[in-house]
Amino acid sequence: MSKVTIVEVGPRDGLQNEKVTLDRQTRLEFVEQLAGAGVRTIELGAFVSPQWVPQMAGSAELVKEALSRREGAGSPLRGVDLSALVPNPRGMQDALDTGIKHVAIFASASESFAKKNINCTIEESFVRFRKVMEMARANDVKVRGYLSMCFGCPFEGNVPEGQVVRLVKRLAELGVYEISIGDTIGIANPAQVRRLVAKLVDAVGPERLAMHFHDTRGTALANILASLEQGIRVFDSSLGGLGGCPYAPAATGNVATEDVVYMLHGMGFKTGIDLEKLLPINKWMTEKIQHELPSRVGRAGLPKILPL
Ligand code: HMG
Numbered sequence: 001m002s003k004v005t006i007v008e009v010g011p012r013d014g015l016q017n018e019k020v021t022l023d024r025q026t027r028l029e030f031v032e033q034l035a036g037a038g039v040r041t042i043e044l045g046a047f048v049s050p051q052w053v054p055q056m057a058g059s060a061e062l063v064k065e066a067l068s069r070r071e072g073a074g075s076p077l078r079g080v081d082l083s084a085l086v087p088n089p090r091g092m093q094d095a096l097d098t099g100i101k102h103v104a105i106f107a108s109a110s111e112s113f114a115k116k117n118i119n120c121t122i123e124e125s126f127v128r129f130r131k132v133m134e135m136a137r138a139n140d141v142k143v144r145g146y147l148s149m150c151f152g153c154p155f156e157g158n159v160p161e162g163q164v165v166r167l168v169k170r171l172a173e174l175g176v177y178e179i180s181i182g183d184t185i186g187i188a189n190p191a192q193v194r195r196l197v198a199k200l201v202d203a204v205g206p207e208r209l210a211m212h213f214h215d216t217r218g219t220a221l222a223n224i225l226a227s228l229e230q231g232i233r234v235f236d237s238s239l240g241g242l243g244g245c246p247y248a249p250a251a252t253g254n255v256a257t258e259d260v261v262y263m264l265h266g267m268g269f270k271t272g273i274d275l276e277k278l279l280p281i282n283k284w285m286t287e288k289i290q291h292e293l294p295s296r297v298g299r300a301g302l303p304k305i306l307p308l
């Protein structure tokens, strides 16, 4: 049976856009609970400016503590791949100082969002990424790449497919092991996904690609299905559908991990995640951030009769 990797981005993409800023211990507890439910890849923080994204302040201490706990016998974090966002060489140095061995750089397919999100042009961002990659190679750190606004931009409208393909190739050439294709504002539909992903698969192969759908307009699961049909086997999601992007207006949370896992398991895919253990984390998080989370499975619970 086919295996699918879920990259849990709730502790980063989710929490970065919540009104309530959680303290380090609560963030750490969140990460440990996710690991305890069988999540094997977790993005837990961001080495970005605390002036820009206060919710991610303290990520260095969080990462250090998580890495140290991971060494402990019996820790739920044992064997879990922990990563964090890095926008520039300064952020990379902060990341290296914690000892983390997995980071993600983030580029934009639209100029306006590059400016709004990381305060530079696309070209300037690639100059920074080249330096980050050099630092990563020298320190044996693996680097993932994100590309945002691949299906449309709130500032520029349509983003040409050719531009997305070109930038995905550039990220691949930089040496990132995987490129996560962002529908940052949850605007994509399955026909569009099928068309773009086919071109990206031609350009870099399905094994270099992951999909990152925000579920702003309810199309994320349909878009995941369209991506599965194109051979994609890595998807980003957030527990409960937490979050959004602070610099993309109207971007709501990522597709909910519970909803993705429910659909995939029902279809016969394996994720290694125990759905029954995810649901209590949803309830716990609801109390911490003081509002209900959008996940459909989180709200409805598991059906008594599982579909055949
Ligand atoms: P800047 O203000 O242009 O930076 O910010 P600067 O180089 O001009 O430096 C200004 C000050 O910031 C200096 O300090 C630097 O040291 C400091 P001062 O000398 O004034 O005391 N600085 C930093 N501090 C901490 N960490 C750093 C860092 N770099 C410089 N890394 C910067 C540029 C990139 C830092 C800023 O724009 C930033 O932090 N942006 C954050 C963007 C962000 O986190 N966005 C959300 C994540 S992306 C996302 O959600 C999309 C994604 O999910 C995919 C999708 O959905 O499509 C990944």
Ligand code: MG
Binding pocket: 013, 182, 184, 212, 214, 244, 245, 254
């Ligand atoms: Mg995102």
